[in-house]
Amino acid sequence: MATTKTIKPTESELEILQILWKKGNASVREVHEELLATKEAGYTTTLKLMQIMHEKGLVKRDDSSKTHIYQAAVSKEKTQKHLLNKMIDSLFGGSPGELVMQALGNHKASAEELEEIQKILDNLKNNK
Template identity: 65%
Template sequence: MTAKSNLKPTESELEILQILWEKGDSTVRDVHEILEKNKEAGYTTTLKLMQIMHEKGLVSRDTSSKTHIYKALVNQQKTEQHLVNKMINNVFNGSAARLVMQALGNHSASKDEIDSIKKYLDELSKN
């Protein structure tokens, strides 16, 4: 793993990374407009956060045109794995089962999601 993948993004940085992972390369304005739908956020705050993320190596910035374009440099799957492992160890005392039961107990899963989980568990038990 590179040093970048070992970085631990803050909650606000994760919100921005989620947008970049879903939408792809984006301007600060693009990211800000999406953030603003869910919470009060000033444009300059979004800009500053993205500048800090660039300094930390979480995103790259293309400055070849007037409008800077930001791109996530950290891998979504690796970041999610790191955060889930950290949560399992720190919150659920190393028990993945407790995490899953808590998640399913607090959030309703669709029939398709439950079927996918069952299929995944069946595959795990075969190995």
């Protein structure tokens, strides 16, 4: 199984994981149909990617029936945390503050999002 330190999904694998996180369990056909809504993809390409993901420990496969059913073997939260930490280290010199300033400077946050960010900042200040 993949551990937090070895979670290294490619962009295409992340697209498949997003579908599996949303659906829970899905066949290759179901995943493929979801992918087709946003991009051109061949069924055999989707199948091969999912087989590779199984070998890497990113997905689990139930092959007890003719149609194999897949589910994510890594949690969305752990994957997000791992990839975010990797991005902070590699793109922002290890500074989460630089990431936040870049994100807020380039995208308009709603009033609700800003309020939630302020609550997080207040909690961080109070806990230090």
